[in-house]
Amino acid sequence: MVGREFSSLSRYQPRLCYDYRFIYEIIGLSGLPWVYGGEYGDLSRIVERTVRAWLQVGLRLYFVFDGPYPLVKFPTLTSRATKTTIQGSKLFFVTSPAARSKPRFLREIEIIPPSAYTACIETLKDIVASLGDKPSLEIHFADEEGDPYAVELAGRLGGYVLGKDSDFVVLNVEGYKGYIPLDEMVWTSLSQDKDLQDTADDDDGFQTVVNTKAKKKSISKRAKSGNGIVPPQNTDDIELSVTVYSPAVVASQLRIPVSLLPLLGALVGNDFTGSKDPSSTTVQESNLQRLFFERQLTLSQRITRVANTLHNILEAALSPSARGKQKLQVNSVMQLIERAITTLLIRSSDMMPTSEQERIMDRIVEATLQYAIPRYEGELHGADGLWASPVCALHEEEACPLIRYLSPPPLLDIFPISHEESRKQKHQEAVRNIYVSAYRAGRLDPRLLDTMNSGTFWYRQMLEHPDTETVNVSIGRPIQQISYALLDDALGLPEKPEEEEEEEEDDDEVIDVVEESDEDYLAPLRGALQELDTPADSDDEMATEPPTSLSSHAKSSRPSRPKVIQEHIRRGVRLADEEVSVPALSEVLAYHDLDHIDHLPLQLASEDDRLTFFLRVLQSDAPPVRGLHPEDTLVVLALRWVVSRLHARAQASAGSKERVKERWTKPEARAFLASFSPPGSSPEDSEDLPMENRNIQLVAQISAAFAAIERLSQLLLLSERFQTPVLRFSGKLFHSYLTGFIPIPPKAVPSDLWDASVEGLEHAFGEPMGKKKKGAKGAPVSGPPQPSKKQQRGAVTGGMFGLLGDIEA
Numbered sequence: 001m002v003g004r005e006f007s008s009l010s011r012y013q014p015r016l017c018y019d020y021r022f023i024y025e026i027i028g029l030s031g032l033p034w035v036y037g038g039e040y041g042d043l044s045r046i047v048e049r050t051v052r053a054w055l056q057v058g059l060r061l062y063f064v065f066d067g068p069y070p071l072v073k074f075p076t077l078t079s080r081a082t083k084t085t086i087q088g089s090k091l092f093f094v095t096s097p098a099a100r101s102k103p104r105f106l107r108e109i110e111i112i113p114p115s116a117y118t119a120c121i122e123t124l125k126d127i128v129a130s131l132g133d134k135p136s137l138e139i140h141f142a143d144e145e146g147d148p149y150a151v152e153l154a155g156r157l158g159g160y161v162l163g164k165d166s167d168f169v170v171l172n173v174e175g176y177k178g179y180i181p182l183d184e185m186v187w188t189s190l191s192q193d194k195d196l197q198d199t200a201d202d203d204d205g206f207q208t209v210v211n212t213k214a215k216k217k218s219i220s221k222r223a224k225s226g227n228g229i230v231p232p233q234n235t236d237d238i239e240l241s242v243t244v245y246s247p248a249v250v251a252s253q254l255r256i257p258v259s260l261l262p263l264l265g266a267l268v269g270n271d272f273t274g275s276k277d278p279s280s281t282t283v284q285e286s287n288l289q290r291l292f293f294e295r296q297l298t299l300s301q302r303i304t305r306v307a308n309t310l311h312n313i314l315e316a317a318l319s320p321s322a323r324g325k326q327k328l329q330v331n332s333v334m335q336l337i338e339r340a341i342t343t344l345l346i347r348s349s350d351m352m353p354t355s356e357q358e359r360i361m362d363r364i365v366e367a368t369l370q371y372a373i374p375r376y377e378g379e380l381h382g383a384d385g386l387w388a389s390p391v392c393a394l395h396e397e398e399a400c401p402l403i404r405y406l407s408p409p410p411l412l413d414i415f416p417i418s419h420e421e422s423r424k425q426k427h428q429e430a431v432r433n434i435y436v437s438a439y440r441a442g443r444l445d446p447r448l449l450d451t452m453n454s455g456t457f458w459y460r461q462m463l464e465h466p467d468t469e470t471v472n473v474s475i476g477r478p479i480q481q482i483s484y485a486l487l488d489d490a491l492g493l494p495e496k497p498e499e500e501e502e503e504e505e506d507d508d509e510v511i512d513v514v515e516e517s518d519e520d521y522l523a524p525l526r527g528a529l530q531e532l533d534t535p536a537d538s539d540d541e542m543a544t545e546p547p548t549s550l551s552s553h554a555k556s557s558r559p560s561r562p563k564v565i566q567e568h569i570r571r572g573v574r575l576a577d578e579e580v581s582v583p584a585l586s587e588v589l590a591y592h593d594l595d596h597i598d599h600l601p602l603q604l605a606s607e608d609d610r611l612t613f614f615l616r617v618l619q620s621d622a623p624p625v626r627g628l629h630p631e632d633t634l635v636v637l638a639l640r641w642v643v644s645r646l647h648a649r650a651q652a653s654a655g656s657k658e659r660v661k662e663r664w665t666k667p668e669a670r671a672f673l674a675s676f677s678p679p680g681s682s683p684e685d686s687e688d689l690p691m692e693n694r695n696i697q698l699v700a701q702i703s704a705a706f707a708a709i710e711r712l713s714q715l716l717l718l719s720e721r722f723q724t725p726v727l728r729f730s731g732k733l734f735h736s737y738l739t740g741f742i743p744i745p746p747k748a749v750p751s752d753l754w755d756a757s758v759e760g761l762e763h764a765f766g767e768p769m770g771k772k773k774k775g776a777k778g779a780p781v782s783g784p785p786q787p788s789k790k791q792q793r794g795a796v797t798g799g800m801f802g803l804l805g806d807i808e809a
Helices: 021-030 040-056 071-094 103-108 116-130 146-157 190-201 212-223 247-254 258-268 299-318 333-344 354-369 401-406 419-440 446-453 471-490 500-517 525-530 585-591 607-617 630-652 657-662 666-674 693-715 731-739 751-758 789-794 799-806
Strands: 004-008 015-018 060-065 137-141 160-163 178-181 186-189 224-227 238-245 456-458 564-571 574-581
Touching (some): 015 146, 021 040, 021 116, 021 160, 040 060, 040 116, 060 146, 071 564, 071 574, 247 299, 258 333, 258 354, 446 456, 446 693, 471 585, 471 693, 607 693, 630 657, 630 693, 630 751, 666 731, 666 751, 693 731
Parallel strands (some): 060 137, 160 178, 456 564
Antiparallel strands (some): 004 238, 186 238
């Protein structure tokens, strides 16, 4: 296999940088049931056991998690969410209960539980805290895309990247030792290996005559204790062997310079050249690989075709003809890309309009730039070269992308800055610094930064019925709009560009700069592409121009317009974008009778004022709620929010049967509160546990509330005040209580917890239906109420019309 090396990692202390796919791999190998909403306590224990085993074999670990999504990756994100979570949910709900309960079916449509990210981060933070002052484990949150950050970090440390993405073979930087696939790790028990060898050599004086090679192969096979990242249990003396793919070796095998690997990745196909929709036909949205390759070509054949194309172009350009002249002039990176595209196109470029060819080239250039990693110019190497500034491990403060998009738009120098404006700038800078510190420490959700970077928000998708309105809208959006108001007031959200054509013209100008300043197509490619072929000491204004996501709101001379955030939500069985207005924070304060809080931005107010705002906007500012233990507060707030929202929807629906049936019952609320129990409370045998549609929807509703409330607490800098309850939640236990599979213990829900949950909401719960059939070990506790005949006569949106009203086209 190209670029493959096999080595053991137990003999020295290498540095490994792990990407976020670690979460998916752990969940896939753990075998934990995901369909009930998540077994986060069990997941946490597996993560801890795995990480401590890695530390035991002498590794130094650096976990890297993605930051805000880049604009160019939006089509791939949309396509990925649609094909996995949304289509998986559709398949689940159209499948019969008997068929969808089969383990094989659940493995094939596996959906990541909604709070898996939080559970993993909290577990890693706990491990770091337990390792002392100089832990051999660090957690990093990338400024933007996580893959280039992980490779750059590995290059600085002289380490490897462990992940599950071939991009790590394409990405390269000085000092980077290579890519280790997650699924090519092998754990070996050394003590077991020795015992097996002794047994094979001498078995009480009786020796079986066997082939030497076969004997060694059998011993080796039995000595291997496990494959993948999860180590074998109850084993102390273990060794970890991995496969390493070096970019330099890969490039050598493909006969191209290592600096051309990013271009090869863009031409073969990566996350930045994917399509929004498989049926897309326009160049802007279609998968470019359909233009370059016949469908029957395998991936390896496509790689070979692109590599040979690049090699032949370079060879023709460098090989002089008989007359001493080059056969094919290639004087810039853009010429190289243009010739490669022309050669790879299945249909002749003469049959394609010039504008379409330019769009293809733009997309290839943009996809190549995503692999850009700036060259490190510092003098210190290794861990000593990190954190040159307190805000970023890899960059100086002025060069850090995180600082750039969290900074407020600059004021024009046309008029003198007033005292009030100067004061506001200081406040904005203070909030920015607080948020940067919180983000680096894992106390600020990266999805919140999407609003500042690109004016978008991406909800985490989950298992929910595709024929109903997504819970992220019905439950999460009202809270999310308050979060937008806080960010806009403190830092200023980006304004929506007036015309997209202006952005295309800017891109063309950038390409022109590349063409003019690029004189050599090979030497400057690695550094020049990411810097748009502009020398480091150039005074060209294009080199310092802010990105598109910021340039639109940096022009303060334009009249202020209402802010909007483009949310990416599920609409039916596809992921769509929808503009959501951002309310003014002053309006939010007035609506909730909080006019007395005049210390703006609110993030700099006292903790009591921030707590009051937090509880008031969640309609839970009551003494029983304030008196709760910190680890129970978010549990109660999530329950109260869901109950009040669904009750309000039922009231506003004029008696809609579907809206009335949505409301939670008190037994369902009690079952939810009882689901936060000590480890070991969940039923061990859950094969017969029913998967009822309503119960799955209840989990989706409460998960959406959890996520939105947690993000709001982070923006208000209250996350340290409230302990996250995620690690105590068991979806399997929740379903067991709901279906009567096991009874709720009498003391599972303390009286103070229940009183805080129902305070002022006694009227908001639905009445349970008549008792259903008893379950395997008890009576079910759930069941929506039936509307009265009077409600049915008065319902103007009930029945089929009410159902259709829930489905957005």
